[in-house]
Each structure stands twice: as structure tokens, then as C-alpha cells.
């Protein structure tokens with residue numbers, strides 16, 4: 001059956017080189033067959049790939065749309081085991097939502113050829129560093145992987161650091177807002193998926209994380225992505241003080257970011273923006289949290305404007321991960 005897909009169209013002589021560049025960034029939609037005519041090769045690409053991301057990969061062709069045949073090599077998991085298990089893919093690791101058994105792990109690997117390891121969580125995301133532990137269900141015996149997002153690459157050990165690919169759209173939303181004269185502080189940076197792309201746009205970026213393992217991966221990922229004008233800091237965000245008031249602060253520690261709001265309000269420049277994340281119950285999503293933020297702002301002597309409030313994703317049954325974009329419009333005693 002033919003399917004419409006985004007694609008890159010290149011002259012035949014450039015086909016293999018382009019295919020390799022796209023494959024290195026996991027950007028090819030392998031569910032569809034690459035096709036060609038007399039003059040051109042048409043390579044189907046992943047739906048989320050934007051023109052900007054394509055340019056970052058090094059390909060200066062416009063994204064087009066064409067019909068493609070489905071690849072025979074692509075077998076759906078339902079065809080193998082009769083149901084669709086819940087799992088997410090981080091780099092070449094699939095993480096299943098529950099302990100389905102080895103047959104499910106093998107089916108995931110068969111349907112997703114790039115998956116080399118299937119992990120089952122043995123703990124919830126827990127503790128100050130928001131880390132989760134895993135057991136290998138099948139495949140290679142490791143928890144380290146390399147993940148690509150928005151044209152950047154991140155190494156990580158899932159047993160030692162927090163990471164969620166489900167925040168990719170939210171990260172892009174924030175990254176897109178950054179302009180070139182900003183000092184940005186990421187208070188809870190993890191392995192760098194907000195801070196590293198931001199560093200390519202901002203004047204200077206400071207990425208803080210208290211987890212020594214996250215800090216090591218953060219430094220490694222800064223180097224891997226050749227990021228400049230960025231500094232990794234292994235510190236408690238409550239104690240760290242940037243050299244100047246930041247124009248933007250990212251507070252992506254949803255379970256306890258509220259305990260750091262006084263610090264963020266104290267640090268932020270007038271006119272600056274705070275991206276504040278929280279976990280909220282269904283039926284009471286925004287009112288109480290907006291009230292809490294306003295009262296913390298008042299206590300810190302800040303005048304604020306809540307520019308935007310949105311649900312980022314569902315977090316657990318009847319719970320949502322939300323974000324507020326808060327602009328500080330004035331501070332007591334300052335103009």
C-alpha cells in the first residue's frame with residue numbers, strides 16, 4: 001500500500017551519501033521503501049524532522065512529500081505477538097512499560113531493527129536525581145545508549161541519569177523561544193537536552209545538575225555537540241549563583257521545582273522568563289498552581305505575568321505534567 005511521507009529528493013549521484021547522513025541521525029523512516037526514478041532518489045524521513053533539523057544534519061534540500069511503498073522488512077509487533085505492548089525507544093534501547101516477558105522483547109527487536117537492548121524498569125523514577133533502575137529483558141547487556149533529538153546527540157546511562165524522549169516537543173517549544181542576547185540558566189539540566197540546543201542560540205548558557213553522573217554526561221554531550229558559550233556546573237541549584245541575572249530560567253524538576261521558585265525569582269532579570277514545570281492532578285490542573293506561583297512571586301517581591309500555561313504530557317493516570325511560562329515584569333525597589 002502506498003503512503004504519503006515527508007522525504008528528501010536528491011540527484012542519483014548524491015543518493016548514497018545523503019542516505020548515510022540521514023541514517024547517522026536516525027532520520028530515515030525505515031517503515032517505507034526508498035525509491036528512485038531516472039534522475040532522483042527519494043528518501044522517506046521521520047515525520048517530526050523539520051527543515052531546520054535537516055540543515056543541522058548537513059543536508060541543504062527542501063523537505064518534499066511523496067508516495068512510498070511500505071517496506072516488507074518492516075514487521076509490525078502486533079503481527080508477531082498479537083497485541084501492541086507499551087514501550088518507548090531511547091537511542092537503541094527500548095524500555096517496556098511492564099514486565100511482558102522475553103517474547104515481547106524479541107518482537108520489539110524484530111520490528112525495530114535499530115533496537116539492540118530491551119529494558120524493564122525495576123523501580124519507579126525516584127529520589128532527588130529522578131533516576132530509575134532497569135533489568136535487561138533481552139538483547140545486549142547494557143543500559144548506556146546514544147540518543148538523537150532535534151539534530152543533537154546525547155550519550156547517557158539510563159541507570160544513572162534521568163531522561164525522557166516524551167519531552168522532545170516541549171524542549172523544542174522552549175528552544176525556539178530563545179534569542180541571541182540571552183543569558184540562560186537551566187537549573188536542572190540532566191544530560192543537556194534543553195541547554196545544549198539553547199547554547200547554539202543564546203549569548204551564554206549555564207547548565208546546572210546536582211547528580212554527578214548527569215554532570216559527567218552533560219560535559220561529554222557538550223563536547224560531542226561542539227557546543228560553545230555553555231558551562232556545565234555540578235551543584236545544587238539552591239546554592240548556585242550565576243555571575244549575572246539570567247534572562248531565562250528553565251525549572252524542569254516537576255515534583256519539586258516549587259521549592260526553588262524563591263531562588264529563580266531572586267535571580268531572574270527584569271523582563272526575563274521562567275519555564276516552571278509541575279505535576280498536577282486531573283480536575284485541578286492550573287488554578288492552585290497559578291495561585292501558588294503568584295504568592296511565591298509576591299513573597300520574592302516580583303511582579304509577574306503568566307504568559308502561557310499548558311499540559312506537556314500525561315504523567316500517570318489522572319496526573320499531568322504541566323508548564324507555566326512566567327515573565328517577571330518588575331521587582332520591588334528596582335525598575
Ligand SMILES: C[S@@+](CC[C@H](N)C(=O)[O-])C[C@H]1O[C@@H](n2cnc3c(N)ncnc32)[C@H](O)[C@@H]1O
Nearest residue numbers: 128129162188189190209210211214236237252
Ligand atoms: C526531571 S530531570 C530533568 C532533566 C533535563 N532537564 C531533561 O529534560 O532531561 C531533573 C534533573 O534535576 C536534577 N536535580 C535534582 N535536584 C537538583 C538540585 N537541587 N540542583 C540541581 N539539580 C538537581 C536531577 O539530577 C535531574 O537530572
